Amino acid sequence: MRGEFELIAALRERVAAAGAPQRSPGLVLASGDDAAITARPGVTVTTVDALVEGVHFRVPPFGLASVGHKALAAALSDLAAMGAEPGEAYVQLGIPAGLEDERLLELADGIGGLAAEHAVAIAGGDVTAAPALFVAITAVGHAADQGALVRRSGAAPGDVLAVTGELGGAAAGLLVLEHPDLEAGIDARTRAGLLGRQLEPQPRLAAGRALAGAGAGAMIDLSDGLGADAGHLARASAVRLRVDLESLPVAAGVAEVARFGGCDPLDLVTSGGEDYELLAAVPRDGFAATRKAVAATGLRLSAVGEAEDGSGVLLTGPDGAVRPPRGFDQRRSRDDQP
Amino acid sequence: MRGEFELIAALRERVAAAGAPQRSPGLVLASGDDAAITARPGVTVTTVDALVEGVHFRVPPFGLASVGHKALAAALSDLAAMGAEPGEAYVQLGIPAGLEDERLLELADGIGGLAAEHAVAIAGGDVTAAPALFVAITAVGHAADQGALVRRSGAAPGDVLAVTGELGGAAAGLLVLEHPDLEAGIDARTRAGLLGRQLEPQPRLAAGRALAGAGAGAMIDLSDGLGADAGHLARASAVRLRVDLESLPVAAGVAEVARFGGCDPLDLVTSGGEDYELLAAVPRDGFAATRKAVAATGLRLSAVGEAEDGSGVLLTGPDGAVRPPRGFDQRRSRDDQP
Numbered sequence: 001m002r003g004e005f006e007l008i009a010a011l012r013e014r015v016a017a018a019g020a021p022q023r024s025p026g027l028v029l030a031s032g033d034d035a036a037i038t039a040r041p042g043v044t045v046t047t048v049d050a051l052v053e054g055v056h057f058r059v060p061p062f063g064l065a066s067v068g069h070k071a072l073a074a075a076l077s078d079l080a081a082m083g084a085e086p087g088e089a090y091v092q093l094g095i096p097a098g099l100e101d102e103r104l105l106e107l108a109d110g111i112g113g114l115a116a117e118h119a120v121a122i123a124g125g126d127v128t129a130a131p132a133l134f135v136a137i138t139a140v141g142h143a144a145d146q147g148a149l150v151r152r153s154g155a156a157p158g159d160v161l162a163v164t165g166e167l168g169g170a171a172a173g174l175l176v177l178e179h180p181d182l183e184a185g186i187d188a189r190t191r192a193g194l195l196g197r198q199l200e201p202q203p204r205l206a207a208g209r210a211l212a213g214a215g216a217g218a219m220i221d222l223s224d225g226l227g228a229d230a231g232h233l234a235r236a237s238a239v240r241l242r243v244d245l246e247s248l249p250v251a252a253g254v255a256e257v258a259r260f261g262g263c264d265p266l267d268l269v270t271s272g273g274e275d276y277e278l279l280a281a282v283p284r285d286g287f288a289a290t291r292k293a294v295a296a297t298g299l300r301l302s303a304v305g306e307a308e309d310g311s312g313v314l315l316t317g318p319d320g321a322v323r324p325p326r327g328f329d330q331r332r333s334r335d336d337q338p
Numbered sequence: 339m340r341g342e343f344e345l346i347a348a349l350r351e352r353v354a355a356a357g358a359p360q361r362s363p364g365l366v367l368a369s370g371d372d373a374a375i376t377a378r379p380g381v382t383v384t385t386v387d388a389l390v391e392g393v394h395f396r397v398p399p400f401g402l403a404s405v406g407h408k409a410l411a412a413a414l415s416d417l418a419a420m421g422a423e424p425g426e427a428y429v430q431l432g433i434p435a436g437l438e439d440e441r442l443l444e445l446a447d448g449i450g451g452l453a454a455e456h457a458v459a460i461a462g463g464d465v466t467a468a469p470a471l472f473v474a475i476t477a478v479g480h481a482a483d484q485g486a487l488v489r490r491s492g493a494a495p496g497d498v499l500a501v502t503g504e505l506g507g508a509a510a511g512l513l514v515l516e517h518p519d520l521e522a523g524i525d526a527r528t529r530a531g532l533l534g535r536q537l538e539p540q541p542r543l544a545a546g547r548a549l550a551g552a553g554a555g556a557m558i559d560l561s562d563g564l565g566a567d568a569g570h571l572a573r574a575s576a577v578r579l580r581v582d583l584e585s586l587p588v589a590a591g592v593a594e595v596a597r598f599g600g601c602d603p604l605d606l607v608t609s610g611g612e613d614y615e616l617l618a619a620v621p622r623d624g625f626a627a628t629r630k631a632v633a634a635t636g637l638r639l640s641a642v643g644e645a646e647d648g649s650g651v652l653l654t655g656p657d658g659a660v661r662p663p664r665g666f667d668q669r670r671s672r673d674d675q676p
Contacts, residue, residue, distance in 0.1 A: 028381065032574070033490050034419040034558060035385035035479070043366065044382065047373035048428045048464050048476055055467045081372040090386045092430075092474045126386050126474075129393045136430045136464075136474040138386055141373070152371050220372060236370070 018112025068110030083212025094130025171272020356450025406448030421550025432468025509610020511536030
């Protein structure tokens with residue numbers, strides 16, 4: 001076991017070796033003092049998010065690099081949901097006694113790799129002993145002004161409800177991960193895709209900025225699951241959100257995994273959570289342009305319903321039947337600001 | 339057990355009831371969205387700090403309110419050491435299954451009470467299940483410009499080394515706390531004072547700003563202990579720091595507790611840590627004015643040594659004998675930015 005300061009130095013080195021930038025545009029003073037100093041015009045967006053061993057992941061089947069990647073991704077996803085540009089992140093690690101430093105450095109690989117992809121500077125952090133591994137991230141983003149950001153509260157009746165990418169992959173990936181014998185009749189590539197959605201999700205930062213720039217009225221990231229997160233958005237905007245279940249974009253392999261796992265694929269899609277796609281309310285007359293702006297970032301934007309007068313979320317089937325959102329993930333959620 | 343959202347609402351309510359401001363000058367959007375939005379001119383100072391049950395505290399003898407207070411105090415102390423004005427804090431809670439929500443609300447009382455004292459807005463947070471209680475704080479401060487802040491790196495040979503307040507109280511308080519039968523021959527008030535230093539330390543925010551304003555060249559807060567923290571400052575400034583042990587301001591009752599506890603009072607003073615006083619290097623010709631500025635905040639500033647050419651820390655006794663810093667607190671420190 002290295003000493004504390006050697007460990008911190010080794011972690012910093014691995015984060016840098018993975019390609020994370022040493023500086024973000026506003027970062028004046030990073031690691032090594034009592035605090036980091038940033039100076040940047042405009043407005044600042046701040047969010048915190050923690051992953052805890054035994055609650056959000058187990059090692060194995062998770063590797064430490066995936067834990068680091070996913071913790072940072074979950075926090076950056078909140079910035080994506082505001083339409084912010086990511087800037088800096090701070091990492092607090094709780095380290096159990098049995099965890100070897102070499103394995104811990106793999107966690108830095110995962111954090112550094114994702115930080116590199118999105119040009120996020122790791123500007124500070126903290127290590128402490130802990131009974132179980134935890135990774136608590138503070139992610140800070142920036143925007144020119146408040147008007148460039150999208151809150152949960154701006155959906156209006158008549159807006160198109162839209163979702164980026166595809167849903168259900170993370171939940172299906174978790175089933176595959178926890179049941180390696182589950183031969184879902186899917187090919188190796190589809191299987192790897194599902195595992196990737198669970199282990200190393202991608203925060204939709206570029207799509208979030210595209211949605212914000214194109215005039216989305218309200219936005220949230222799908223961490224708890226479509227049903228729950230649509231509920232947050234509906235409540236904040238004081239509208240009802242009607243979701244057309246048949247129009248939901250379902251990730252490849254989800255139907256097969258659900259069948260072999262003995263569950264309803266719609267539960268994985270609407271209640272599985274952790275897809276980290278974006279759900280947005282978009283004014284109807286701007287929807288085509290918004291879809292085009294999102295497509296330019298490499299993601300599909302699907303219309304999946306609409307906002308209307310009322311409250312709550314209605315999940316409606318092909319015959320117009322209403323389906324209540326069901327719980328799939330019983331973990332305490334971690335994306336709400338108390 | 340309340341549901342997650344009810345719990346978050348109850349925590350927010352208790353933080354507010356304790357007097358924490360709903361808004362800080364720059365806070366545009368607080369809790370309840372994907373992230374908080376702040377807008378404030380000048381530079382931003384950010385630090386993270388976590389307290390973990392079984393590592394930094396045990397319950398009992400700690401009460402939950404003290405845990406909340408101390409976690410926030412430790413993070414704000416880093417802002418004090420920069421000379422920053424505190425602005426916002428974000429709170430991540432890891433909650434063990436056995437902990438009743440009513441007790442958890444006491445933690446919010448402690449956070450809210452200290453936040454009220456220093457006009458810090460609790461701008462966001464996160465709750466999650468965890469195997470042991472942890473409180474991970476992100477503290478954000480502000481300053482007009484970089485020049486208003488003090489780093490660890492600006493000490494120069496000839497500077498007076500100075501410390502605010504009194505030392506050793508937190509370590510002596512820990513001994514009293516863990517040995518309630520320890521009859522150190524101190525009166526109830528002194529005993530309560532020592533316990534307060536351990537359980538509910540005060541971040542020296544006003545003194546930090548006074549030191550920064552009066553021209554301190556380098557500064558650090560005493561979380562790890564004078565010996566270790568002076569080492570950080572010496573390394574960052576590339577100077578040697580000579581500490582005159584006889585000049586150290588010792589908290590009332592420390593000598594008595596050390597005698598009854600069978601340890602050297604100087605170990606409590608130099609290696610005990612958690613006093614959260616400030617150690618600063620002050621140009622000699624500005625020292626009298628600096629002391630006066632700190633006195634105006636209600637704290638004594640003591641000259642305890644000087645910076646000179648060289649490296650490392652020298653603790654020197656009355657006969658000029660050199661004493662190596664000794665370890666007292668074996669916990670992994672939590673105030674260094676990896």
